[in-house]
Amino acid sequence: MLRNLIVDWSGTLADHRGVVTVLLPHALEFLRFCRTTRRRVFLLSTINEALFVEQSARLGIAHLTERAYLGVLDKRERILEILADNDLVAAETAFIGELVDDIEAARHGKVMAITTLAGIDSRDKPNRADPDVMVRDLGELQKLLEPAAPNDEIHIEELKLCARVGVPEEERARPQRLTALLTLQPRTSFSDLGDDLARTIDYAAVCDEIRHFVSGRTDKLIETLARELAEHLLRRFGLARVELELRKYILPETKYVAVKVAREAPEVRRSA
Structure with a gap:
């Protein structure tokens, strides 16, 4: 079962292609879903920290992630740090992104590679990198995860x-x-x-x-x-x-x- 999700920012949660950065469809609902189903969420992105702080506060999602790793140029090494810092089990963790280097980072960390296509124009590149799961958007991913939501007491x-x-x-x-x-x-x-x-x-x-x-x-x-x-x-x-x-x-x-x-x-x- 996936208990931990490491998520990219631009192209996965946020659309930065316009004049003003906005959330991609289903992003807010997905983060709330992770909170209610007790999944831990971490940000891993190349975005500048000051810019992310401004955007996440304006978009109302700053409180929905546990920790953000920002300004990261080599996601492969940092993903290992995230696993170690937060006591995450690799088999229970996935990295959600939209680029080939996101898939490669997931492979390096031995976590599941999930690609979402909402923020890109073509599925050709990530498809060639062979992610473990490819979804249209975070709404589709949420539907895949919903049956696994634990409610045991x-x-x-x-x-x-x-x-x-x-x-x-x-x-x-x-x-x-x-x-x-x-x-x-x-x-x-x-x-x-x-x-x-x-x-x-x-x-x-x-x-x-x-x-x-x-x-x-x-x-x-x-x-x-x-x-x-x-x-x-x-x-x-x-x-x-x-x-x-x-x-x-x-x-x-x-x-x-x-x-x-x-x-x-x-x-x-x-x-x-």
């Missing part, structure tokens, strides 16, 4: 906890019963696990981590506890997304009071 229901949380000091003086409900989205889809425990989320370890985290705290607000616990789990277990509900049994004539938070890893956070 792990649910932990009604984990019993003891915590010291409450506004009055006397309420925090003694442990109280809380219940946690979690939805965890891993970065690796279940179809790619290969029945290997090391590649999935150890939910027993998650439960132990939650108990340990909660036991060492005193919080006035259950909202604070829920937020910081969710952010801790996201980092600790390398999750793509975590949803956490904490239930507190304190008010008379109510079953419980609950707060719910959701957090995503920065590189997969959806655009507004």
